[in-house]
Amino acid sequence: MTATLTRIKMLISLKALPAKLNVFTLFLLLTLNSILSTPLHATSEVSVETISKTSNTLAESQSANQKKQQFTIGILSQTPRKSTKGTPWQFSFDRLNSHPKFQFKALFLNSQELTKALINDRLDFVICDAINYLRLEKKYGILRLLTRAEQYSDQFVSSEGLSVHTLSNNSNITRLQDLKDKSIGVIDDRSSISWLFLEKFLFNHGLIADTNITITAISDINQSIPLLQSNTFDAIISKSGLIDKYFPQGKIDNLRLINPRRGWQAPFLHSSVLIPEWPLAKAWYVDNQIASQVVSLLLNQHNSRSNNSNAYFLPQYYWDIALNYNALNELFFFSENYDDEADTEESTLSQKVQYWISFIIICFLVLILILYLRSSRDLNNKLTLSKESLEQEIKERQHAQEQALTHQAELAHVARLSTMGEMASGLAHELNQPLSAIHTYVQGCIRRINMGNTDLDAIVGALKLTAQQADRAGGIIRRLRSFVRKGESHKTYSEINQIVNEVTGFLETQLKNKQVSLKFDLEEDLPPVLADIIQIEQVLINLLKNGIESMSNIEKPVIMVSTRRLDPKLIELCVIDSGHGISEDKLKRIFNPFFTTKTSGMGMGLSISSSIIEAHDGKLYAENNPEQGARFCLTLPITEEPIIEEQAGKDNNE
Amino acid sequence: MSNDAIVFIVDDDEAVRQSTAWLIESIGLKVTTFTCADEFLENYNNEPGCIVMDVRMPGMSGLEAQEEMKNRGMTLPLIFITGHGDVPMAVRALKRGAFDFIEKPFNDQLLLDAVQRGLKNNSEAMESLIQNESIDKRITSLTPREHEVMMRVTEGKPNKVIAHELNVSIKTVEVHRARMMEKMEATSVAQLVKTTIQARQNNILD
Numbered sequence: 125m126t127a128t129l130t131r132i133k134m135l136i137s138l139k140a141l142p143a144k145l146n147v148f149t150l151f152l153l154l155t156l157n158s159i160l161s162t163p164l165h166a167t168s169e170v171s172v173e174t175i176s177k178t179s180n181t182l183a184e185s186q187s188a189n190q191k192k193q194q195f196t197i198g199i200l201s202q203t204p205r206k207s208t209k210g211t212p213w214q215f216s217f218d219r220l221n222s223h224p225k226f227q228f229k230a231l232f233l234n235s236q237e238l239t240k241a242l243i244n245d246r247l248d249f250v251i252c253d254a255i256n257y258l259r260l261e262k263k264y265g266i267l268r269l270l271t272r273a274e275q276y277s278d279q280f281v282s283s284e285g286l287s288v289h290t291l292s293n294n295s296n297i298t299r300l301q302d303l304k305d306k307s308i309g310v311i312d313d314r315s316s317i318s319w320l321f322l323e324k325f326l327f328n329h330g331l332i333a334d335t336n337i338t339i340t341a342i343s344d345i346n347q348s349i350p351l352l353q354s355n356t357f358d359a360i361i362s363k364s365g366l367i368d369k370y371f372p373q374g375k376i377d378n379l380r381l382i383n384p385r386r387g388w389q390a391p392f393l394h395s396s397v398l399i400p401e402w403p404l405a406k407a408w409y410v411d412n413q414i415a416s417q418v419v420s421l422l423l424n425q426h427n428s429r430s431n432n433s434n435a436y437f438l439p440q441y442y443w444d445i446a447l448n449y450n451a452l453n454e455l456f457f458f459s460e461n462y463d464d465e466a467d468t469e470e471s472t473l474s475q476k477v478q479y480w481i482s483f484i485i486i487c488f489l490v491l492i493l494i495l496y497l498r499s500s501r502d503l504n505n506k507l508t509l510s511k512e513s514l515e516q517e518i519k520e521r522q523h524a525q526e527q528a529l530t531h532q533a534e535l536a537h538v539a540r541l542s543t544m545g546e547m548a549s550g551l552a553h554e555l556n557q558p559l560s561a562i563h564t565y566v567q568g569c570i571r572r573i574n575m576g577n578t579d580l581d582a583i584v585g586a587l588k589l590t591a592q593q594a595d596r597a598g599g600i601i602r603r604l605r606s607f608v609r610k611g612e613s614h615k616t617y618s619e620i621n622q623i624v625n626e627v628t629g630f631l632e633t634q635l636k637n638k639q640v641s642l643k644f645d646l647e648e649d650l651p652p653v654l655a656d657i658i659q660i661e662q663v664l665i666n667l668l669k670n671g672i673e674s675m676s677n678i679e680k681p682v683i684m685v686s687t688r689r690l691d692p693k694l695i696e697l698c699v700i701d702s703g704h705g706i707s708e709d710k711l712k713r714i715f716n717p718f719f720t721t722k723t724s725g726m727g728m729g730l731s732i733s734s735s736i737i738e739a740h741d742g743k744l745y746a747e748n749n750p751e752q753g754a755r756f757c758l759t760l761p762i763t764e765e766p767i768i769e770e771q772a773g774k775d776n777n778e
Numbered sequence: 779m780s781n782d783a784i785v786f787i788v789d790d791d792e793a794v795r796q797s798t799a800w801l802i803e804s805i806g807l808k809v810t811t812f813t814c815a816d817e818f819l820e821n822y823n824n825e826p827g828c829i830v831m832d833v834r835m836p837g838m839s840g841l842e843a844q845e846e847m848k849n850r851g852m853t854l855p856l857i858f859i860t861g862h863g864d865v866p867m868a869v870r871a872l873k874r875g876a877f878d879f880i881e882k883p884f885n886d887q888l889l890l891d892a893v894q895r896g897l898k899n900n901s902e903a904m905e906s907l908i909q910n911e912s913i914d915k916r917i918t919s920l921t922p923r924e925h926e927v928m929m930r931v932t933e934g935k936p937n938k939v940i941a942h943e944l945n946v947s948i949k950t951v952e953v954h955r956a957r958m959m960e961k962m963e964a965t966s967v968a969q970l971v972k973t974t975i976q977a978r979q980n981n982i983l984d
Binding site: 549552553556557558559560561562563564565567568569571572575577586589590592593596635636637639641 | 790791793794796797798800801803804805834835836837839861862882883884886
């Protein structure tokens with residue numbers, strides 16, 4: 125009583141568990157069952173070697189069809205066979221081999237051989253009973269395509285069941301439980317019985333072969349009735365429908381079906397639940413297209429239904445679409461006709477076994493739960509630790525980034541000083557121009573005054589021009605000082621075109637000296653970019669200087685500066701020269717530090733320029749123009765000017 | 779020095795150009811300014827004067843302009859001003875016949891002196907050019923016989939020798955000689971010799 129209650133509880137708890145666990149338990153049950161019931165498979169043991177030999181001979185005999193693509197279909201069978209001829213499979217294989225490109229060959233294998241062959245990838249398709257299929261699907265990922273169907277009168281039945289018959293005058297056996305300690309004959313005519321199904325069916329009624337029930341296979345259906353009548357067997361078990369189909373009505377009258385059930389799926393009575401008929405499954409590696417061709421070939425078999433319907437001696441299997449396997453769950457969790465009479469103090473062996481299995485499963489689940497809890501606690505600790513180390517790493521990275529930024533700014537400053545040094549003579553000349561103009565204007569004034577020429581308007585005009593030139597000189601000095609300003613990065617919202625104008629003013633002398641004509645292609649109304657003006661100027665000066673120097677022996681050198689909006693978020697500035705361009709191998713290295721093609725210079729210019737632009741979240745790249753010369757382009761992201769800052773700026777001004 | 783003389787200032791820097799003009803105008807000279815050498819070469823119309831030109835300019839540089847002017851047979855004195863002159867550049871410019879080479883910022887007196895010397899040089903050159911032209915005219919007015927007589931007179935040959943060499947009478951030589959002296963506007967043999975030397979120097983006479 126207690127045991128049963130526990131068992132029911134267990135079943136309820138199992139039901140409540142998530143679907144995944146359910147499947148897992150199912151699998152566990154299957155494995156255990158197959159271990160417990162190995163004696164049932166005592167029929168024949170063909171080694172894998174024999175199979176390979178068989179397949180070799182088959183291959184040789186079919187060498188004529190070598191051009192066709194070969195497929196092997198493994199068929200579960202307790203009795204070894206060499207060909208499908210004379211079996212109900214024949215018609216299906218004829219259909220399959222009617223395909224112009226495919227050649228199908230059958231291998232009849234018992235359950236272990238089937239598994240081995242699948243492991244060795246020797247099978248493309250498998251035909252076996254639904255229970256074996258479930259096992260193989262779980263382990264080897266085979267996939268069911270079709271379900272076998274048999275014809276009973278005018279109906280195609282794709283479910284199978286088991287029928288237990290006794291002689292109608294045998295009053296000892298009225299329920300399935302009564303089969304205990306009895307001798308049973310199983311009709312395995314043409315391997316029609318699903319042994320695992322039978323085993324499971326018996327197990328669900330507390331019957332275990334060779335323990336409390338004796339099972340003997342009868343290979344010839346004709347012998348079954350006489351053996352029953354001679355009391356060799358107390359009952360016979362057959363595939364449902366087989367006896368109805370084979371024996372004339374009169375003989376069936378002598379027989380009584382135990383536990384008769386009727387399902388909508390089949391026109392005959394049966395003792396067990398109905399489970400799906402044997403599926404045809406494909407191995408995981410078989411292409412879906414091939415599988416679909418096989419399906420279409422076999423499904424069409426219905427259409428070309430042979431005219432010998434209802435004839436047992438020329439039987440054939442048909443194929444139907446793959447069925448729902450819910451019926452199998454019923455088989456595994458509830459024994460059919462489970463009644464209270466089983467609920468006696470003398471619990472049957474099967475109940476004991478089931479109890480132990482349940483116990484093991486629960487222990488196992490508890491163990492898993494404990495392990496899971498422990499591992500999750502460990503995992504939590506690990507997570508906290510790694511979070512801390514990650515935070516530390518982020519801090520270090522931020523620090524390193526700040527340092528890198530400072531270094532970059534310092535380096536840029538050094539590079540600016542170096543650039544300034546290189547440009548010193550040009551700058552001296554630029555400063556010389558307003559200075560000499562000032563000097564000359566003033567001397568002109570002095571001379572006029574000395575000579576008594578007192579045209580004051582003219583003299584005032586000249587003095588105004590003098591003052592302008594002094595301003596010009598001051599501007600140059602101011603630019604110079606800001607350019608060599610200490611290396612601190614200070615980003616402001618700046619107009620890129622204004623930077624271009626400033627820089628080209630700076631380089632005017634240099635351009636003039638080298639006879640370079642400067643052109644502009646500046647897009648108007650560009651949005652401002654958040655940039656360190658000095659650093660961007662530095663990059664631009666560097667690019668322009670490089671461009672000018674690259675055209676030292678070019679006739680009519682031209683350099684162009686263009687700005688444009690590349691996309692809604694990027695501004696592009698290009699410096700395009702008409703020089704010799706850059707060779708491919710140099711193009712790859714020009715941004716490397718200390719790489720230079722010039723006789724003077726450190727080779728740091730482009731390297732530093734590149735790092736400056738990268739610090740502005742932009743990119744600096746070089747390419748050759750299709751026609752002539754090279755172009756250096758830089759991109760800068762457009763940052764919307766925040767209104768708050770503008771207001772703050774206004775406030776400060778106020 | 780002719781009053782028509784013009785100082786041509788060629789510099790691309792407006793401030794330098796205008797201030798230089800302002801300075802040169804202060805001593806009462808006519809000034810015309812140009813922003814580049816091409817503009818000057820296009821507009822120059824054989825006026826007398828001198829040029830003040832920057833060496834480095836976009837387009838045609840000062841030194842290139844000097845070359846071009848030489849090709850065109852222009853003799854205007856050329857004064858270079860430069861902000862960053864070096865010795866090789868100055869040597870090159872002067873070798874090619876530049877009149878002067880002044881560094882910016884320049885001493886005003888230095889520039890004005892150079893300009894005035896240039897103008898003087900130019901006006902003298904102009905004068906000698908006019909003289910040459912008149913000598914050329916006189917020589918071409920001589921008949922071949924008179925030319926022969928003149929060549930022999932300047933070689934110091936007496937009339938008797940000339941008559942013998944030309945295979946004519948002394949009387950005839952005397953007539954040719956008198957006409958030749960008249961055409962060459964020479965009052966003495968010494969003056970004739972001076973004129974012919976000048977003509978030889980200027981390649982008017984073989």
